[in-house]
Amino acid sequence: MIYESGLSTNGNNWKLLADGDRKELNKDYSVGLYMRLSKDDGESSESSSITNQRKLLLSYAKNHGLSVFDEYVDDGFSGTNFNRPAFRRMLKDIEARQINMILVKDLSRLGRDYIMTGQYTEVYFPSRRVRFIAVNDNFDSDSPDSDIAPFKNVVNEMYARDTSRKIRSAFLVRMQEGSYVGSLAPYGYRKDPEDKHRLLPDDQASGVVKDIFAMAAGGMHPASIAADLNRRGILSPKAYRGSENINPKKASAGSPPVSSWSARTITKLLRNPVYLGHMAQGRSRKVSFKSQLTVKNPPEAWILVENTHQALVSSDIFLQAGAFLDSRRSTAATRQDGGPFLCK
The missing domain is CATH 3.40.50.1390 (Resolvase, N-terminal catalytic domain)
Structure with a gap:
């Protein structure tokens, strides 16, 4: 004999039932x-x-x-x-x-x-x-x-909180070692098939990165760089990630791009020290392990490890591009963007 609830919607109709009545x-x-x-x-x-x-x-x-x-x-x-x-x-x-x-x-x-x-x-x-x-x-x-x-x-x-703490601790150790912990490789790079925590230059997109830095170092504004890339039909980072084995310089003719280059995208790329061969991680953090909301960390809180992978641009080109950006932006805007990265 077992006790089982009846079909009453209020959940209070309890009666003694034989096993065969179940x-x-x-x-x-x-x-x-x-x-x-x-x-x-x-x-x-x-x-x-x-x-x-x-x-x-x-x-x-x-x-x-x-x-x-x-x-x-x-x-x-x-x-x-x-x-x-x-x-x-x-x-x-x-x-x-x-x-x-x-x-x-x-x-x-x-x-x-x-x-x-x-x-x-x-x-x-x-x-x-x-x-x-x-x-x-x-x-x-x-x-x-x-x-x-x-x-x-x-x-x-409590289990989820403890597991989250352990995962964050493991990620911190990897970042301090200079291992890449992102789910997607930065534009211009790909993950090493033999070690997903190591970056290798992407044969196609790395050339676009070099072109962007060259244009910026030559005095071209981010908005103008974005317009030039869109005009030439070069896939934006988001569109390129969504494609497989597509040359970023040869987007499908006649089809609208999945996403377009913007001045903001160009600026973020020009500020990223990953293109110098350095790993700068921990640039944002979640406000809570239960929330997807993230906030930016100040540059002094980033975890920086130098010379972890092959650089795509030289220090001179990187600084020239950054100096031009600084000359076009106000001090307040520069602080909001996180400030230029200075090589040691």
Whole structure:
């Protein structure tokens, strides 16, 4: 004999059921299976894989006679961020009354921000008459014994906070060693196939970088440089990253560019010491491990390691280009841009 909740939407209709009554009880539920895995917060173990989550949830649904409406999978998304595509799609199906039960492996799959996770489990789901079950945590929103959930949500956030701290510490060590930690190589470079933390010149885009510095050192304004590149159909850094094996000097004829060069893009490029062969990282930071918002660090807080890779321009050309920029900008504007980088 087991205790199980009835189909009453208020969640208070409890009765004693025989094991054989379980399937009959749950026949009116339309279930969404939610799965999440984050590769950057330490959750890469086999037991937490999407495949194993799916097996667990499908088995649970089958054993309890539940009808699965759809699966929602966010693979590679942090639990501290609720702006996930599959999660948002699941919410739309809830609003459309397509599902009235959600199954997850455990509470941490739903999220690792205890405030937002609690908002969904304690407020949003009940207000939409959605039953929420975390299988491995033995959590059922229809159960009168679900008071442990807020404490588990706090523990899940503490795990995310500790993991974030360890990742930041590992990144700091790599930056201090001069290893590149960015997800995308700076324009003009590519990552070494044998060592993703090392930069190599990009055979195509590096020539464009050299042209830009030469034009700037010759007294050409960033806006004029951008206009010249756009006129010649040279792909901007954003457009070039989105293309594969495309010569940046030969954009598709007759097709509008994905993005255009701008004076701001040129200025940022001319200020970047990476083109001197130096690694300057830690130029921005997140305001919180739970937020995607970043703020700029002052130049004196950057982590600078010199001579880490092949330079694309000489110190003389770099300083000439920077001196011309300084002559065209006010002191206040220069401070806002981060100031010129001075070679030692």
